[in-house]
Amino acid sequence: MAHDNKLGIDTLAIHAGQSPDPVSGAVMTPVVMSSTFAQDGPGVHKGWDYGRAGNPTRDALEGCLAALEGAKHAIAFGSGCGATTSVLLSLKSGDHVLVGDDVYGGTFRIFDKVLKDFGISATFIDMTDPIKVREAIRKDTRMIWLETPSNPMLKLFDIAAIAEIANKANVSLAVDNTFATPVLQRPLELGATMVVHSMTKYLNGHSDVVAGCVMTSDDALGEKLHFLQKAVGAVPGPFDCYMVLRGLKTLGVRVRQHVHNARILSEFLAGHEQVARVIYPGLKSHPQHALAGRQMKGPGGMITFDLKGGLPASTAFLKALRIFVCAESLGGVESLAELPAVMTHASLTPEARRDLGIGDGLIRLSVGIEDVADLRSDLEAAFVAARAAR
Numbered sequence: 001m002a003h004d005n006k007l008g009i010d011t012l013a014i015h016a017g018q019s020p021d022p023v024s025g026a027v028m029t030p031v032v033m034s035s036t037f038a039q040d041g042p043g044v045h046k047g048w049d050y051g052r053a054g055n056p057t058r059d060a061l062e063g064c065l066a067a068l069e070g071a072k073h074a075i076a077f078g079s080g081c082g083a084t085t086s087v088l089l090s091l092k093s094g095d096h097v098l099v100g101d102d103v104y105g106g107t108f109r110i111f112d113k114v115l116k117d118f119g120i121s122a123t124f125i126d127m128t129d130p131i132k133v134r135e136a137i138r139k140d141t142r143m144i145w146l147e148t149p150s151n152p153m154l155k156l157f158d159i160a161a162i163a164e165i166a167n168k169a170n171v172s173l174a175v176d177n178t179f180a181t182p183v184l185q186r187p188l189e190l191g192a193t194m195v196v197h198s199m200t201k202y203l204n205g206h207s208d209v210v211a212g213c214v215m216t217s218d219d220a221l222g223e224k225l226h227f228l229q230k231a232v233g234a235v236p237g238p239f240d241c242y243m244v245l246r247g248l249k250t251l252g253v254r255v256r257q258h259v260h261n262a263r264i265l266s267e268f269l270a271g272h273e274q275v276a277r278v279i280y281p282g283l284k285s286h287p288q289h290a291l292a293g294r295q296m297k298g299p300g301g302m303i304t305f306d307l308k309g310g311l312p313a314s315t316a317f318l319k320a321l322r323i324f325v326c327a328e329s330l331g332g333v334e335s336l337a338e339l340p341a342v343m344t345h346a347s348l349t350p351e352a353r354r355d356l357g358i359g360d361g362l363i364r365l366s367v368g369i370e371d372v373a374d375l376r377s378d379l380e381a382a383f384v385a386a387r388a389a390r
């Protein structure tokens with residue numbers, strides 16, 4: 001189905017980019033595993049010639065992804081990091097990128113350990129004040145890169161305000177929308193040039209695929225990213241594309257349940273005497289609670305909190321959980337808990353972690369869609385274990 005902007009996101013998630021298979025009538029998109037495609041004569045084919053350049057299952061996924069973010073183009077990659085790197089390869093040596101200070105550790109690593117050697121420089125700044133963004137733009141700045149909500153501190157950045165600044169300065173704006181998903185936030189509608197996702201997270205939603213994507217309505221950029229997808233080759237396999245397509249069908253219901261559960265647990269945590277602070281955009285105590293209300297349709301399924309008692313307490317807490325699994329990643333149906341200082345954000349320097357407030361007691365929860373009463377009981381039992389370890 002070609003995408004129709006008038007349809008709701010839950011309808012698009014199930015139908016966009018997909019129609020019953022013309023050969024068999026199969027309602028679900030066939031997984032086309034072939035790496036090569038027959039040609040009627042040299043250069044004469046049905047739209048696909050080689051699996052890295054294009055694949056029918058990947059095309060269906062890209063059609064659906066474009067519709068979900070309201071984009072003209074979607075380009076799928078073999079991981080979120082593959083998507084990020086491919087976007088940044090659209091820059092040239094000598095270009096500068098302004099990056100939100102609280103990005104995923106792997107994104108920081110791409111800037112800090114990979115692109116630096118190719119002459120692409122980056123400055124990391126807190127983007128909560130858009131004026132600071134305007135002041136930090138340099139003559140050689142070509143792109144602004146931000147995550148909102150950010151990882152793991154759940155800071156929010158004002159996409160519309162930063163997009164206006166970026167447009168005036170003729171700089172592109174990339175928004176990593178992994179935490180929010182298009183169900184809660186659509187950055188292109190707010191003026192961003194492109195949206196990036198780790199589809200490993202909510203879009204696939206079942207913790208069984210690693211994949212990424214970029215969506216944009218800029219034709220030149222879309223063409224360039226399709227070229228980089230083919231030329232660099234960080235492509236997802238056809239089965240992974242099928243799995244993400246399948247996961248996307250329940251994106252809306254999943255995300256709404258994640259938000260429902262996270263709201264309840266954030267309030268429970270905020271009232272707990274072993275918790276020093278809770279960071280959740282849905283709480284009035286969140287510094288950008290008002291922006292969350294304007295920019296997002298819901299505060300998301302991620303909660304970060306500071307447990308009193310430092311490393312002994314946080315380690316005991318994570319070990320005591322029975323339903324929450326102590327693991328990296330997020331956005332799956334199952335609840336996960338992790339310690340960013342030791343796990344997802346270990347690639348940051350200790351100074352960067354300190355500046356961001358990522359201490360040894362900081363725990364990040366990816367709240368799943370289990371029965372919320374069970375999740376709450378699980379946390380309660382872990383608090384008992386953490387108290388004993390202090």
Ligand SMILES: Cc1ncc(COP(=O)(O)O)c(C=O)c1O
Pocket residue numbers: 079080081082104106107147151176178179197198199200210211212329
């Ligand atoms: C916000 C965000 N962006 C990008 C990535 C990288 O994605 P992937 O692990 O699929 O390469 C992650 C991974 O955790 C992430 O959390």
